[in-house]
Amino acid sequence: MDEVKGRGRPRKDPERLARWTPPEGWSRLVAWVSPEEKKALKRVAVEAEVSVADLVRALAAGLAGGAITHEELVGQVRKGMQVMEKIPTLFERDGDFRVVDRPRAECAWVFDGEGTPTEKLDGTNVRLTTRSGRLVRVEKRRNPSKAQKQQGITDGWYVDTDEHGPEDRWILTAARNTDVAGWPDGEHACEALGPRIQGNPLQLDEYRCVPFNLEIPAYGDVPRSYRELRDYLAELESRYAPGSLAEGIVFHHPDGRRAKIKRKDFPKSA
The missing domain is CATH 3.30.470 (D-amino Acid Aminotransferase; Chain A, domain 1)
Structure with missing residues (x-):
């Protein structure tokens, strides 16, 4: 008789994830990224012990709350744009x-x-x-x-x-x-x-x-x-x-x- 395999690692709190709905007024942000960019985001998220989505939200929250200054963020964005430039x-x-x-x-x-x-x-x-x-x-x-x-x-x-x-x-x-x-x-x-x-x-x-x-x-x-x-x-x-x-x-x-x-x-x- 064949062994029945499990479905893989279970979510930490499946009930909470299944029932979560965004607060009123929230909007969804979608962006396309390359495989290399995705890996870089995942690496930072793993080190911070959060999901990629929470990583992006943390950045936005830091900017909104003043923990991250406009100048700091813009400086990093410019560096990234220079790396992306192909022609x-x-x-x-x-x-x-x-x-x-x-x-x-x-x-x-x-x-x-x-x-x-x-x-x-x-x-x-x-x-x-x-x-x-x-x-x-x-x-x-x-x-x-x-x-x-x-x-x-x-x-x-x-x-x-x-x-x-x-x-x-x-x-x-x-x-x-x-x-x-x-x-x-x-x-x-x-x-x-x-x-x-x-x-x-x-x-x-x-x-x-x-x-x-x-x-x-x-x-x-x-x-x-x-x-x-x-x-x-x-x-x-x-x-x-x-x-x-x-x-x-x-x-x-x-x-x-x-x-x-x-x-x-x-x-x-x-």
Whole structure:
């Protein structure tokens, strides 16, 4: 007779968890994080002997109660944003994480007039593989962690999406909604867009993937100085979603280098 296995470790207080309801006026906060970010949060939560949800609530409570100052929190957020940045921004940033009129050395080629300017689409970077006009593989981009960057690993890579993973649901929806019948065989880096991806700044009604090498809208005569770019982006209409403002511009060098600038990078009083 086969041994009946238990259901695993029981909850400490299942009755309390099952009956708990949030107090009136409370709201739920949802955020997408990478596997590395999730592990980092879990590590701190374990050391503090709380759940990840309680860890986030403790941060919010500390800020609301004055135990954590605004300056302390903003300083850590800026450090995290610098780690997250994947494509270099054209200009250096100030203490408020806004760009200043000081070009980055690694982007000098842009100011020399090199590179093709295209619309920056605010979505999730994915890679679709096609064969005979059919989608055969969907991957998502992974970027090196801070520790990996310190080890000299600077370039990102792609990993397979999880067919059953909730974190990949909208990426897969976008991929399946994309007509690849006319695409050449091969791997195509794309931006996945849609209502539940990155806040949907273009107000799109459907999900789809836009391949960088086939469909990303290009612009001509884009200025390349600080003030001209600021004024240009303030009124630049999206060519992908007319009626909405474009998020920014990405310059593509023939050798594969890229550089970006977004409308919201500039200080409002610039």
